Amino acid sequence: MRTRLTELLDIEVPIMLAGMGGVSYHELVAAVSEAGGIGTLGASTMSAAQLVEEMALVRQLTKKPFGVDLLTASPASVEAGIAAVIDGGARIYVAGLGVPRDVVGALHKKNILVGSMCGKVRHAIAAVASGCDFVVAQGTEAGGHTGTVATMALVPQVVDAVGDKVPVVAAGGLFDGRGLAASLALGADGVWIGTRFIATPEARTVGGYKEALLGLTEDGTVISRGFTGKTCRVVRNEWTQHYEEHPEELRPFPEQFLVSSRAGANHLGPSEGVIADMTKEFMPAGQGAGAIHELIPAAILVQQIMDQAEQVLSRMSGLRHS
Ligand SMILES: Cc1cc2nc3c(=O)[nH]c(=O)nc-3n(C[C@H](O)[C@H](O)[C@H](O)COP(=O)(O)O)c2cc1C
Structure with a gap:
């Protein structure tokens, strides 16, 4: 499936693994990238040294593009994290909190694409004004830090505001191919999925x-x-x-x-x-x-999401002719 997102990131399917702090480590990141989507390391809970090591481990497992998500809350750790991102071979950097104004230029110089997590239209407008290459419109349904506007309402409004300039990625409460097809229908160019990928053997979590x-x-x-x-x-x-x-x-x-x-x-x-x-x-x-009833390896999950999205899209195009 080709969308503006797959073109921009040079990936095969428009599925992004959310950079979940404490969960998205190299095994899961590499599995999603290998499956044709893009895995994102959740670096908010990592030291700079651990991030360097995790990036090296990803590169051992896959030659495909991957990313890093960092919270932009503490300037000291951001500086060290950005240096690691630049040296470690990431294709994308995603800012988890706040617009990454100060780092976009340095990342672009190294050919790293920059995305920003947005829970409101004005965040997306500010992110694009700062030079971000894509935005993730994250609805309140999402796991982790979240806002108040639902995905269904937020995504088309973000698309209306900035979709002519950059690809918009939908997030929050999405877990299968129906969610991907619906996101495309809302004008998004792909999905950023977190919680569903926790229930995979590759995800790291505390027991239970x-x-x-x-x-x-x-x-x-x-x-x-x-x-x-x-x-x-x-x-x-x-x-x-x-x-x-x-x-x-x-x-x-x-x-x-x-x-x-x-x-x-x-x-x-x-x-x-x-x-x-x-x-x-x-x-x-x-x-x-x-909607999660079993643990599924990440690669199979990516395939299932794509198969179901294709089925939904063809059923929907059939509706036009009946
Ligand atoms: C365990 C967990 C940790 C997360 N950590 C981060 C983080 O460190 N940075 C960030 O930008 N988003 C974080 N998020 C939010 C995700 O990036 C993503 O937007 C969210 O999981 C999407 O909604 P979903 O869980 O319904 O798929 C986290 C989400 C979860 C579930």
Whole structure:
């Protein structure tokens, strides 16, 4: 399938693995890139040294393009991260928080494409004005830090605002080929999928997180500030319930991150092998989690999404003639 996104990134299918901090490490990133999409390392929970190592490991597993996602919250870590991205052979850099104004020029000089996560139309306009090459329009359904506008409403409005200048990628609550076809119908050029890829053997998580996703219903997530201090969609549990009832105890970002980490409720990061207490653990997840019933290798997942999208698109084009 060819879209403006596949052309821009030189990939075969318009599926991007979200750069999920603590989850998207080299195994998952390389699997998605090898399958024809593009994998993005979730570097927000990595040290600069670990990012360098992860990028080298990706390059050992695939020659295809891959990316890095960094939160643009702490300037010191961003500087080290950008240097690693430039040296490590990434094709794309995605800014998870805020418009990456100060780094676009340096990345472009090294032929690295820059994307920006956007929860509002004005974020997308600012990102494009700063020179970003594509934007990800992320609806409130998304797992992780998220805004208030739903994917269905946000994507076409972002497309109207900036779609004539750059490709728009849809995100939030998308988990299969129907979501890809719907995103294309809304004017997007591809999808950026997070939660569905957590339920793969290649994803790294704390013990119990993948199983928790398999048991979730469509309303099993909640937007909480209890783990990081910012609004984050996560699996609902006793920890989120506590902060719903005691919002006065919340600390601002990123202090609340330390609060949850110190309390043993936040293992996002290098925590494989740890079995967490699910009644309080930080498990970012989107509203599509209710549709996840089994772990599927990432390459098969990419293929299934593409096959289903093709079926939906041909069924839809058949509607015109009946
Ligand atoms: C476990 C997890 C960690 C995430 N970490 C980040 C991150 O570090 N940076 C970022 O830009 N987005 C992050 N996100 C958001 C994703 O990039 C993506 O927008 C979201 O997962 C899409 O919605 P979906 O989960 O419904 O597919 C995270 C999401 C999850 C589920």
